[in-house]
Amino acid sequence: MPSDTQQPAFVLIRPQMGENIGAAARAMWNFGLDRMRVVAPRDGWPNQKAVAMASGAGRLLDEAQLYDDTAGAIGDCDFVYATTARPRDLTKPVFTPEAAMEDARQRIAAGGKVAVLFGPERAGMENDDIARANAIISVPVNPDFPSLNLAQCVLLTGYEWRRSTVPTRPVTDGGVSEPAEQLEIDKLAQHYEERLETAGFFFPDHKAANMKLNMRNLWSRMPLTRADVQMLHGIMRQMVRWKERG
Structure with a gap:
């Protein structure tokens, strides 16, 4: 039938x-x-x-x-x-x-x-x-x-x-491929800004605000998953540790 x-x-x-x-x-x-x-x-x-x-x-x-x-x-x-x-x-x-x-x-x-x-x-x-x-x-x-x-x-x-x-949605695998929430992306952006600020990346001072804005825009354009956010946090932490050991 x-x-x-x-x-x-x-x-x-x-x-x-x-x-x-x-x-x-x-x-x-x-x-x-x-x-x-x-x-x-x-x-x-x-x-x-x-x-x-x-x-x-x-x-x-x-x-x-x-x-x-x-x-x-x-x-x-x-x-x-x-x-x-x-x-x-x-x-x-x-x-x-x-x-x-x-x-x-x-x-x-x-x-x-x-x-x-x-x-x-x-x-x-x-x-x-x-x-x-x-x-x-x-x-x-x-x-x-x-x-x-x-x-x-x-x-x-x-x-x-x-x-x-049939609605399409991102494939999920135990949270690995779930889209990152805006709060998670915002915290990632803050983490990078703080570390890059310490490293003197935002130079000269009068361009710092625009550079930070461009970075925020970069994060918003990327279709980040929660796994991506965790990895990017880990990359920055490891780079800081390596610098401190040096």
């Missing part, structure tokens, strides 16, 4: 090669997506080449919904995006994949049902398919070579969906 996770349906319109359908299934499952709909696959369904290519994502093919036409595949959806390299003179909102998946996330969170259309490998979607969509997803590719493989387009869109729904 498909997962309970709220997500868009990915609709493959008239896909031509089983291998590309299987690769699209793998790409979807990489990012936790398992609502595949397939419209009129050229080589029939089920497709053993798709199964072989899907590898660990074969479940998506077993549960994929098969439709005769695009209208049937999106009939239960209230907002549809069409992935295409160009709008083809149809007046519709145009999103990047990132903006589209953020928009989709908000619509689904509000109770909407969303689908994303992906066209055939050789020529992409026809205007009749695009006309059924509410908005277009246009990937900012090289204009001299705008064609994307079906699985590549699914992968890119799935990645942006995952980014919009």
Whole structure:
């Protein structure tokens, strides 16, 4: 059974090669997506080449919904995006994949049902398919070579969906990689200022204030972790000890 996770349906319109359908299934499952709909696959369904290519994502093919036409595949959806390299003179909102998946996330969170259309490998979607969509997803590719493989387009869109729904945060490892708090950075800055003051670094006197300000600005630009702060404190203490021993 498909997962309970709220997500868009990915609709493959008239896909031509089983291998590309299987690769699209793998790409979807990489990012936790398992609502595949397939419209009129050229080589029939089920497709053993798709199964072989899907590898660990074969479940998506077993549960994929098969439709005769695009209208049937999106009939239960209230907002549809069409992935295409160009709008083809149809007046519709145009999103990047990132903006589209953020928009989709908000619509689904509000109770909407969303689908994303992906066209055939050789020529992409026809205007009749695009006309059924509410908005277009246009990937900012090289204009001299705008064609994307079906699985590549699914992968890119799935990645942006995952980014919009799974918050990113610094990796923590027992506090080693936790971001340093501002108080910790402030104490580090004070430690360096005091020791450098003693060493006569802030010279001449009329430039000292500006030099200290520049150092504070330096600390604020650095994405320091707590481990970084501890190490920098240790470096300064060791340098002072070495100087005193000398």
